[in-house]
Amino acid sequence: MPSTPGTPTGRRRHRVREEALTEILNTGRRLLVEEGPAAVTLRAIAREMGMTAPGLYRYYAAHRDLIQALASSLYDELATALAAARDRHPASEPGRQLGAVCRELRRWALAHPQEFGLLFAKPLTDADTAPGAAAHDPSWRFGGVVLDLMVQLWHHGNIKPPADLDPAWTVQLEEVREHLSGEPVPLEVIYVFVSCWARLYGAVAVEVFGHLDFALTDPAPLFDHTVRDILTALGEPRTAPR
Amino acid sequence: MPSTPGTPTGRRRHRVREEALTEILNTGRRLLVEEGPAAVTLRAIAREMGMTAPGLYRYYAAHRDLIQALASSLYDELATALAAARDRHPASEPGRQLGAVCRELRRWALAHPQEFGLLFAKPLTDADTAPGAAAHDPSWRFGGVVLDLMVQLWHHGNIKPPADLDPAWTVQLEEVREHLSGEPVPLEVIYVFVSCWARLYGAVAVEVFGHLDFALTDPAPLFDHTVRDILTALGEPRTAPR
DNA sequence: AGAGATTGCTAACACCGTTAACTTTCGGGA
DNA sequence: TCCCGAAAGTTAACGGTGTTAGCAATCTCT
Known part of the structure; x- marks a missing residue:
């Protein structure tokens, strides 16, 4: 369980991971703009992206880190x-x-x-x-x-x-x-x-x-x-x- | 269920209510100072005061109102x-x-x-x-x-x-x-x-x-x-x- | 083809705001 | 004095949150 989760070796894996990271940030920002900072929640982001909240932990070790990246x-x-x-x-x-x-x-x-x-x-x-x-x-x-x-x-x-x-x-x-x-x-x-x-x-x-x-x-x-x-x-x- | 809960008629009742109101604010402020704004929570305030969270609704109609009063x-x-x-x-x-x-x-x-x-x-x-x-x-x-x-x-x-x-x-x-x-x-x-x-x-x-x-x-x-x-x-x- | 890493899932825990329904306590008027 | 209504506080419950553990699937590289 790395603090900065998985670093893929493959080229393709790296690319789709980058895309997921930016989609997470984009979704978080949209929630921030449309419903305020309290709405930027792991579950809401995951919901908007069609996945579940624990899945986001493959990209950010905690909610705080996601906000910081944003x-x-x-x-x-x-x-x-x-x-x-x-x-x-x-x-x-x-x-x-x-x-x-x-x-x-x-x-x-x-x-x-x-x-x-x-x-x-x-x-x-x-x-x-x-x-x-x-x-x-x-x-x-x-x-x-x-x-x-x-x-x-x-x-x-x-x-x-x-x-x-x-x-x-x-x-x-x-x-x-x-x-x-x-x-x-x-x-x-x-x-x-x-x-x-x-x-x-x-x-x-x-x-x-x-x-x-x-x-x-x-x-x-x-x-x-x-x-x-x-x-x-x-x-x-x-x-x-x- | 009044938006601004009960206004007591009695003199003594009025006094203890004032004391409770200030104790709520004091507790909320202590939590704010010691653990940050995210810790100023209805349940935490009630816990510190030796009561339960719904009891606070006799004093503030919602969490937002409490923060606003603070x-x-x-x-x-x-x-x-x-x-x-x-x-x-x-x-x-x-x-x-x-x-x-x-x-x-x-x-x-x-x-x-x-x-x-x-x-x-x-x-x-x-x-x-x-x-x-x-x-x-x-x-x-x-x-x-x-x-x-x-x-x-x-x-x-x-x-x-x-x-x-x-x-x-x-x-x-x-x-x-x-x-x-x-x-x-x-x-x-x-x-x-x-x-x-x-x-x-x-x-x-x-x-x-x-x-x-x-x-x-x-x-x-x-x-x-x-x-x-x-x-x-x-x-x-x-x-x-x- | 198989091994290992990576990704995503479900289940569960503790905490949060909020509501409903109930019990207890207390003050003031008959 | 007694009693009734208002006020204060309780428990139970709902949906939401971050977070963890454990498991299944998928992809990459050898």
């Missing part, structure tokens, strides 16, 4: 969407690229609120995947698109970092820098990156979770203002909204 | 904590008061991550409490503390609102203004309020849900910077961090 695939889809938005603008204009990526993040999240909710609110619900610092791979694929663009923006623009950088951060920020394709980005600049990242992610989350409904029917202009602020903080003078 | 009580506790932080500074300095309230919000959320997660991530999970615009009472008790302070800050300071206010917002913002004790706050200023509120709430959520763990062990300085930005946007020149 979240991981959603991170991938989001990262792909962000990269596509980035590539709709020339690489010579990283400011426009980052603006487009920010708006694409909001668009994707609002178009797929259940999926975004799963990604954003998952770590707290679990509270078990917090041993070291290597478990954040799936979320990095998605955040990396934004951070890499910030690095490009740092090359082109002129960021004015704050001089008062808490020395206790250096160790952590060094670790972030290693993920940045070995670019020699100053730690103060990485601090600005993290600050902008937090502001972007928070703005999207607050809106998706409906915490602005009490005041605004269409918070798009507010978000555009936030994006302008972020680009300004990253030293991009030309604030291109569209 | 969230409501948490909103109250948070609002009380924010008000206490506000009152630790003189009313003549609303800037210091708002700064203290912002930091208290972060402190409370980090000290009670499961509770904050229930409040922040609940509306999306439900997706049923969205008929009109009167269901946001519990969250308003908590956000009202912040918004009222922003009004005070507007009286004392000098907010520079942006001139380009989307006309489509006026209707919504008018509705917000009615909640503000009838203060004649300009709509542009209310827009600034909402903007600052979104930034504050988002900054706390991003940190509580662990989306800054990849970079920072102690995001407190980052949050302080955010609070300074917010106070500046609200026209408070003296940025008092402590």
Whole structure:
């Protein structure tokens, strides 16, 4: 009974297994979208696929692993969407690229609120995947698109970092820098990156979770203002909204 | 079988019922904190209280209602904590008061991550409490503390609102203004309020849900910077961090 | 062709929300 | 004082959930 069930040897077996895995995830996602997170259940997925629940244990060791795999695939889809938005603008204009990526993040999240909710609110619900610092791979694929663009923006623009950088951060920020394709980005600049990242992610989350409904029917202009602020903080003078 | 079960006539009966209601909520909260949201179950609460699950239906018509009551009580506790932080500074300095309230919000959320997660991530999970615009009472008790302070800050300071206010917002913002004790706050200023509120709430959520763990062990300085930005946007020149 | 891995099944267990029907307890009016 | 009705709590039961054990079938490779 392997924790990651059977790894087939044959070529054909491998292919049909891949198809089953993606069908499981697709079915789970459909249930998530149509009936909410509580409906993403082993028995429901199996029912929709015309099989029984214990059969799914040949693909995922537990319900938690299935949800985690679903979240991981959603991170991938989001990262792909962000990269596509980035590539709709020339690489010579990283400011426009980052603006487009920010708006694409909001668009994707609002178009797929259940999926975004799963990604954003998952770590707290679990509270078990917090041993070291290597478990954040799936979320990095998605955040990396934004951070890499910030690095490009740092090359082109002129960021004015704050001089008062808490020395206790250096160790952590060094670790972030290693993920940045070995670019020699100053730690103060990485601090600005993290600050902008937090502001972007928070703005999207607050809106998706409906915490602005009490005041605004269409918070798009507010978000555009936030994006302008972020680009300004990253030293991009030309604030291109569209 | 009333939707809101029995309303006792006697004085003593009323008292013991109140005690039972609070004990249910306390037990539910303990389970939430100790074993996560999935453990807040009718049977578990009844077990901890030495009774059986159907007995709880004398107090809450369904599991959803119990969770909703728990969230409501948490909103109250948070609002009380924010008000206490506000009152630790003189009313003549609303800037210091708002700064203290912002930091208290972060402190409370980090000290009670499961509770904050229930409040922040609940509306999306439900997706049923969205008929009109009167269901946001519990969250308003908590956000009202912040918004009222922003009004005070507007009286004392000098907010520079942006001139380009989307006309489509006026209707919504008018509705917000009615909640503000009838203060004649300009709509542009209310827009600034909402903007600052979104930034504050988002900054706390991003940190509580662990989306800054990849970079920072102690995001407190980052949050302080955010609070300074917010106070500046609200026209408070003296940025008092402590 | 046969051995071994892989896949899916049924049966079963404990837990969950919820309902129905019953018993007990308690407060207030005759 | 007594009694009646409301309130509180019980047991039994239904369908749903994750999960495990054990078994049958199927496919792949030698």
